[in-house]
Structure formats: C-alpha cells, structure tokens
Ligand code: SF4
C-alpha cells in the first residue's frame with residue numbers, strides 16, 4: 001500500500017529484537033547520557049552515594065550547547081558497564097533502553113536499514129507500533145546539567161573530577 005504524504009515510513013511499525021551481541025556497547029567511542037533520576041537510581045542500586053557514582057563512572061561532556069554527564073569508557077572504548085553483556089541491564093539508562101529508536105535512526109527507511117548493517121536486531125523479532133516508537137522518541141529525559149535540581153548539583157560538585165570540566 002502506498003504511504004500518504006506526511007505518513008512516517010514507520011507508520012505500520014518496525015521490527016526489532018536485541019540479540020545481545022554487545023556491538024552497541026563496546027569497541028567504539030560514544031556517549032551514554034544520564035539524567036538526574038537515572039544517576040540517583042543507578043547509584044542507589046550500586047549502593048553508592050551519587051557523588052561516588054559520579055566520580056567513578058561518569059564524565060562531563062559538552063554537546064549541543066549543554067553540559068551533560070555521560071558514562072565513562074574502558075579500553076578499547078567499551079562502556080564501563082560492559083562485561084560480556086551489560087552489568088546493569090535491568091537498570092540501564094533510557095538511552096540504552098530506547099536504542100535503536102533514536103531520532104537519527106528514524107529519519108528514513110534508508111537510515112533504519114543502514115543501521116541494520118551494524119545492529120543484527122534490526123528488522124527481526126518484535127513489531128514496535130508507530131505509537132510505541134514515538135513514545136520512545138518523545139520521552140527522552142532532560143540531560144542538561146543546568147536543569148538538574150540544586151540538591152543534585154551539590155552531589156555533582158562533590159563528586160565530579162576537575163579534569164572533566
Ligand atoms: S547492536 Fe543491536 S542487537 Fe547488538 S546489543 Fe546492540 S541493540 Fe542489541
């Protein structure tokens with residue numbers, strides 16, 4: 001059936017099922033941004049103070065005019081939580097949960113299929129509806145440190161390494 005003008009290419013949904021191959025977690029540089037809520041949740045789960053978690057597992061990066069906290073990497077550009085799989089899978093950040101439904105991958109069928117050359121989960125398994133895809137696209141948390149609560153900025157000041165500023 002022919003798509004109407006303004007209908008997104010994913011109008012009838014897209015298939016995706018993670019094979020847990022780990023390719024998107026390892027082997028190349030990248031950022032995994034963290035919201036305030038995610039930092040508190042992951043730190044709590046690891047039984048760390050937020051400032052300890054920030055100090056040990058994050059760095060500040062500047063992107064799109066914002067300062068954000070991102071997970072650090074270990075050689076050779078693996079996510080700090082990648083060890084033959086995600087060590088925090090059940091509490092992984094939204095950025096990981098929502099992959100591969102990121103705006104830059106959903107701009108066209110061509111981009112989506114191109115991603116399939118990298119990610120073996122593309123176009124297989126579970127059918128995500130248009131509404132589910134748009135929920136994932138529209139619920140990205142606020143990563144801008146300047147919008148975090150004053151209380152959180154206190155943790156940040158205590159925990160962040162000067163070299164990352
Ligand atoms: S590259 Fe794709 S299939 Fe492999 S772990 Fe990442 S999301 Fe899953």
Ligand code: SF4
Pocket residue numbers: 024025032079080081082083085086087088089092093096
């Ligand atoms: S937090 Fe887990 S899912 Fe996210 S990049 Fe790191 S290892 Fe992968």
